Amino acid sequence: MGVVGELFPIPAESYLSLIPLIVPLVAAYLAQRWSTRSPQRQQSYERVRSISDTAMIPLMCLLLALMCSAYTPAVLNETQLIPRLAGLYLTYAILAGVAAWFLSRVKSRPECISVTFSAVTRNALIIYPVVALCAQRLAHNGNPEAKLMSATVLTQTLTELLIMVAMTAIFRAAFQGRKSTAEAP
Structure with a gap:
């Protein structure tokens, strides 16, 4: 297995979970x-x-929906952890969003929105196969925290989804307000 096997010593068939990332x-x-x-x-x-x-x-x-249904038991088993994770992700989103918003004020409206959304979201589902590999490796070594990784990714994804819905409403209201003020005589 060479260098890859030394860095990520898990069974070779585990790397098949990276196919959904590579093929597209x-x-x-x-x-x-x-x-x-x-x-x-x-x-x-x-x-x-x-x-x-x-x-x-x-x-x-x-x-x-499939991810949520598959990992609902993992999330429900970690009820004490989920609110703390969601709070952490929300705090990050607010800080990153505010920073990106101020840094992008010199940009046009689409660029400002793009920079802000890019800073706030990390798209956890895209990296899920990598997280699954890491969780498998941790579980293989007997690490009890391995089971938390799926719940963590799912919590991040759901929190980001709610944040993106809120951001869409905020941006729509902010830019419509700006547009109304600019149109006023």
């Missing part, structure tokens, strides 16, 4: 490269991209 990245790269070869391919690529953009939110909702 490689597929996106290949699709973009393929599309640059002709205008017809570019049109096909744009149609597929449009369909995938439309499907993204329902698929993320489905993934979130």
